[in-house]
Amino acid sequence: MFDTMTFTKIAASFCGALLILLLGKWAAEELYHSGGHGEQSYVIDTGAEEADEEAIEVAFADVYASADAEAGVRLFRQCSACHKAEAGENGVGPYLHGVVGREVGSTDYASYSGALSEVAEVWTPENLNGFLENPRGWAPGTSMGYNGLKDIEDRANLIAYLDSLDD
Template identity: 60%
Template sequence: MLDTMTFTKAAGGICGALLVFLLGKWAAEELYHVDAHGEAAYVIEVESGEDVAEVEEVDFATVLASASVEDGAKVFRKCSACHKLEDGANGTGPHLYGVVGRDKGAVDGFAYSDTLASMDGDWSAENLSGFLERPSSYAPGTSMSFAGLKKVEDRADVIAYLDSLDD
């Protein structure tokens, strides 16, 4: 049987925990102001969406024309953990010597993922840019786990650097 003192201790413990929880909730609401009260003191007027200027998309060839080989060498450091630049020296990924203009999945002795092995065409600057932007979107199922280069300038710099390495 449950005696009165044990029941009182258990009930007191539950009530104490509830009290701590409620006080913590109250303190957090006071500190972080979860609910907004009243109106905004300063309202910024925004014109309708029709007159908003659209962002001009720059042609990749234009960005590539102004790419920096030196900056590309710096950005390539992200790639150097898996890719080698010497002809025939594969690492975790295939060697990148002469990659610009080379057929996709064409490095002898490298086991490409089925996705890249089945792709037709060559690694043009535009194809490389699409792949480097987000490899998993360009070639779903690729074994390359690199997240990608978001900036078009970084992609152009790396491609210019890789293109400068072969004869």
């Protein structure tokens, strides 16, 4: 019943069916997808053009003037993984009690990177803002492994909280 000729006929019929299927698929693709689509009949306005406009740049001094130190408490939780708020108590990083207005590298923390003292002499609110926005971009070579806070209001609130620590 199954001899060589029967097996050859079955294999040839499968190959022929596959060839017809592939040629039919190719013909259908050419027929129905040749020119693409025409114009849309109705366009829904999503306001995407308005969202693409550049954001208005706000001065840090204006945002810092209205900063909320209580909101900064919540943000300090991220910092507390490495830094302490108590004076003289270093963690993985230096303590942040009295950091606003303090000279860069003036604590007894032993592992300061030299990149910070090359960029600034005193931790002013503006210097802290630049550092907290992008630590590695503001002070290339810093050993701080934090990516930064992108929101200017969050940075202002955090700096206001740090400024309130030492009265």
